[in-house]
Amino acid sequence: MTSTCMTSPVLTIDSSMTPAELAFDPGFNAASWFIDRHLTEGRGPRTAIVEAAPPTDSAEDGGRSVTYADLATSVGRAGNALLEAGAAPGDRVLMVVKDCAEFFYVFWGAIKAGIVPVPVNVMLRADDLAFMISDADVAAIVYSPEFAREVVPALAMAATGAQGLVLDEDGGFVERIADSSAQLETAPAGADAVAFWLYSSGTTGRPKGVVHRHGAAPITCHHYAVGVLGLDEDDRCFSAAKLFFAYGLGNAMTFPLHVGGTSILDERRPTPETTFETIEACAPTVFFGVPTLCAAQLERLDAAAAPDVGSLRLCVSAGEPLPADLYRRWKDQTGLEILDGIGSTEALHIFISNAPGAVKPGATGQLVPGYEARIVAEDGTEAGANEPGRLEIRGGSVTRGYWNRPDVNAATLVDGWLRTGDQYVRDEEGYFQYQGRADDMIKVGGIWCSPFDIEARLIEHPAVLEAAVVGRADDNELVKPEAHVVLAGRGGPDSPRTPGVDRQPPVGGGDLRAELVRHCQDGLPRYMYPRWIHFVDDLPKTATGKIQRFKLRRESDG
DSSP: OSSOEOOOOOEEEESSSSSSSEEEOTOOOOIIIIIIHHHHHTOTTSEEEEEETTTTTTOGGOOOOOEHHHHHHHHHHHHHHHTTTTOOTTTEEEEEEEESSHEEEEEEEEHHHHHHHEEEEEEOOOOHHHHHHHHHHTTEEEEGGGGGHHHHHHHHHSSSSEEEEETTTTTTTTHHHSSSSOOOOOOOOOTSSEEEEEEOOOOSOOOEEEEEETTTHHHHIIIIIIIOOOOOTOEEEEEEEEEESSHHEEEIHHHHHHTEEEEEEEOOOOOOHHHHHHHHHHHHEEEEEOOHHHHHHHHHSSSSSSOOTTOOEEEOSSSOOOHHHHHHHHHHHHHHHHEEEETTTSSEEEEEOOOBOOOOOSSBBEEEETTTEEEEEEEEBOOOOOOOOEEEEEEEHHHHHHHHOOOOHHHEEEOOOOOOOEEEEOTTTOOOOOOOOTTTTEEEEEEEEOHHHHHHHHSSSEEEEEEEEEEETTTTTTEEEEEEETTTTTTOOOOOOOOOOSSSSSSSSSSSHHHHHHHHHHSOOOGGGGGGEEEEEEOOBBSSOOOHHHHHHHHHHH
16 A cells, blocks of 8 residues: 555545545445455455464464455355344344454454444453343344353343354354355445444443444544555554454454455464464564553563564554653564554544654654644643643544433534543644543642653553552542552562552552652652552453553542
8 A cells, every 4th residue: 555546446545635535435335445345456365364373383374364355255255144144234233253254254244234243342241241232232143152151141131132143163153154155245335324333441331332434444544554554565463452442453454454464363362472472473564562561571572582573563552651661671672663652442543643763752642644633721722732631633533423322422522523531731742642531630739640650650660560540538638649550570469459458658668669659759740659559460451451540549449
């Protein structure tokens, strides 16, 4: 994919515009762009998908591979299989599917047939799945057999009559896909028509259905995957974030399909061991991670027998802000930049990012072309340079709304602007600096401070792997920072965490708490040091890796 003008039967990219404009044909269906187009452009024999295999498997290229021709055939079969199962155009189909080729088949088969796929977190419990089955009023739920333990009772709990379609090769939906016709007429849609949903992970309350249009994914691919990352058909994309996340859906599916590249899938839980095994076996050129995983991977890279990451040309991080120290250590070890950025389920992918050769460590980056951003101060006016405020963004990939949540729509989507809930400052060079969630900011002695700044300082200490900071009232009901720390390589003396344990400020010399307090006092304004430090085994997080600070605040109040 180049930056020159590109025309296809369904989508035109006009590079004479800055940023280049996308023009969609009437009736545009995203499956025509991401799947069928590759056959007419001669990519049928090229590899679209590689499934990573365990390192003991001797299969060439790591495991099962799928060409673009095979992909188009299976997408047609899957769409027909869904129609034959009783799903009609406009119906929603929930997907509880691991990272595998069948995810592509069902997702794009549904879209091509005019059905709306709704991928959801495969780690959800039955009660959450039952809520989604009812909330989305789905016609069916397609699921990998390993998730039957939660899906089957969820169907019974929801009691809506939705079908369960298990992706089993022995008489299951995989066999029904194989037996269906590959010839499927593409349902006419339109760039603004509903294509798929994602459910927001959220930090509080029930998840919300986020509705996305057929034109949204091409916009994220064009402006970010090509415009910022420079992806092309020679790239092989590997994402630690799974396909059911908005982040992973772009990284491992729409991005490589947009440019005619290769997606590398690994169904296993991402750990330093599994990700490095896949990198060595499948030779990706671009790796998409999250800060927590990067921190753990660095421990492996520090070992004597460090893994080979020589195939990589680029690393990307999102989900939580990337501390400057973590960035520097990664670059020192690998020679590679990590491009930190911020996106959201509502925007579908990243809208602010660092760019190759223009990284400012500790900053989220600059605005991705094609998007607008503003920082709104407490008084409702737009903040100036280095003035904090609420980040709002606008762009073509932003959802038009949440399913059946008019109250949330009214509060979150205003005049086309998405209120992200994040606090930011923008410096004179146009770089955005994360200041925490709007409800996570801490006012200490009348001065606002960011929990992220304290966390970043704690992580710079060699004994600390992760940290999360919240505000907590002291005996005088004055709010001060409280830190929850995961130590590198081991849990702390208070692990597992129990509400009410270790609630006194650290005192005395020689212990690790006092050392960490001094470390913070030396590198931060003195009022920002944590008054309490708890050592824990892990931090509560959403499925996308975002720290759930409200749970830590709840424990502190307990």
